[in-house]
Amino acid sequence: MSVKDTTSFSVEEPTVRKQISLLISTIAAVFLASVAWSEPPAHAPAHGWRKKHDPAYVGYTGTEWERDYDIGSGHCNREEIGAVLGGVVGGVVGAKSSEENRTVAIILGTAAGALIGSAIGRELDEADRGCVAHALEIAKDGQRITWVNSRAGVTYALVPSAGKKHDGRTCRPFVLTAKRGDKKSERRVNACQTRAGEWQLI
Numbered sequence: 548m549s550v551k552d553t554t555s556f557s558v559e560e561p562t563v564r565k566q567i568s569l570l571i572s573t574i575a576a577v578f579l580a581s582v583a584w585s586e587p588p589a590h591a592p593a594h595g596w597r598k599k600h601d602p603a604y605v606g607y608t609g610t611e612w613e614r615d616y617d618i619g620s621g622h623c624n625r626e627e628i629g630a631v632l633g634g635v636v637g638g639v640v641g642a643k644s645s646e647e648n649r650t651v652a653i654i655l656g657t658a659a660g661a662l663i664g665s666a667i668g669r670e671l672d673e674a675d676r677g678c679v680a681h682a683l684e685i686a687k688d689g690q691r692i693t694w695v696n697s698r699a700g701v702t703y704a705l706v707p708s709a710g711k712k713h714d715g716r717t718c719r720p721f722v723l724t725a726k727r728g729d730k731k732s733e734r735r736v737n738a739c740q741t742r743a744g745e746w747q748l749i
Contacts, residue, residue, distance in 0.1 A: 608684075619685065
């Protein structure tokens, strides 16, 4: 006659609860760590993820811009500005987008020589003028903004000063320097904002 073993082993309920709690805690820790890794801290430079999600850049007179075209870093990305600018129509450099959705500031129609006042100035094209206007919108007082027109072989540098009111408009004097080889030209200019994103030399 055999004796049937009816003894059973079971895990106590408190132990099961501890194991489940530990598992949930581990999953939560892994999730939070992945989120912290994917989102940079608030003090990190605005590039990558933050550059796409941060608020718009606020211009000198309060206009919001989606892009600063590297003006904040002291450089103008003339290639990207040139890509969004259209041709000259009636002396005005127009953006491909509508005025309400303009993505680049513009300088109202004027001869290139009026900006730089020399033979070098005649090499100034629409992208260069866009760099001038967007720098007036975004750059801080005294900040040096540089860019290179590789087609013309000219290096530009613009330094805007503090804005002043003139006939009710915000105006910014600035110094624009152009250099090609051993030739250099510098001109002090004053521009006033006629409307959001539009500047006119005076």
